[in-house]
Amino acid sequence: MQTDPLLQMRHIVKIFPGVRALNGVDFTLRKGEIHALMGENGAGKSTLIKVLTGVYASDGGEIKVEGQAVSIRSPQDAQNNGISTVYQEITLCPNLTVAENMFIGREESAWVKRKDYEKRADEILSNLGIPARSTQELGNCSLAVQQMVAIARAVDMKCKVLILDEPTSSLDDKEVNMLFDLMRDLKSKGVGIIFVTHFLEQVYEVSDRITVLRNGELVGEYTVEELP
């Protein structure tokens, strides 16, 4: 028996004054898949992600997570459905430590002792092979490591769908490879990753499938092998 996809977005419509940003777009993500979302400027990539993460209300369409229809009206709804985004511009606090950034604002962190969450942070970092220590100030880490800490935080919050919006644009080659290793590791742990990018080379290197949008329309969904 075929299991339900991790995520199904069907016929998604989003209208801004004067623009149909999304005109009935479909997008499917499987468990343990890295799925690239591509398209020219203005294609609708960010809008699709914002509908998925509850930043925008859609004007039509449906979203299913593991086969169940869900209503995502806020970022909190997205979080509750296991959907997390790591934005290109890091949204963590550079003057706090790595561990503080991983646990800040999370209910369970209120009563946990500093030493305990530092220990837990170090375990998570080492499990994911992220070269940082829990007690380091985040702002002293490279951008790549800061981004990986944001990913570690999302993963520890049980995210099933991880969205990376242009994650490589400010990284050098070595850092890109580090990020790809982390993505492959999460994939092997069953996380579904949506990789929004402009870089076709990187898509070939790390993705399983690709969805291409143009002017708010779905151009197609391809496996990496199918593409020239």
Ligand SMILES: Nc1ncnc2c1ncn2[C@@H]1O[C@H](COP(=O)(O)OP(=O)(O)OP(=O)(O)O)[C@@H](O)[C@H]1O
């Ligand atoms: N908040 C908004 N208000 C009005 N129009 C918007 C808004 N956000 C996006 N649009 C329009 O919707 C369309 C899709 O934009 P979107 O940002 O989703 O494209 P994108 O694929 O992410 O492009 P880029 O590669 O430049 O990031 C564009 O025509 C854009 O101008």
Ligand SMILES: [Mg+2]
């Ligand atoms: Mg965009």
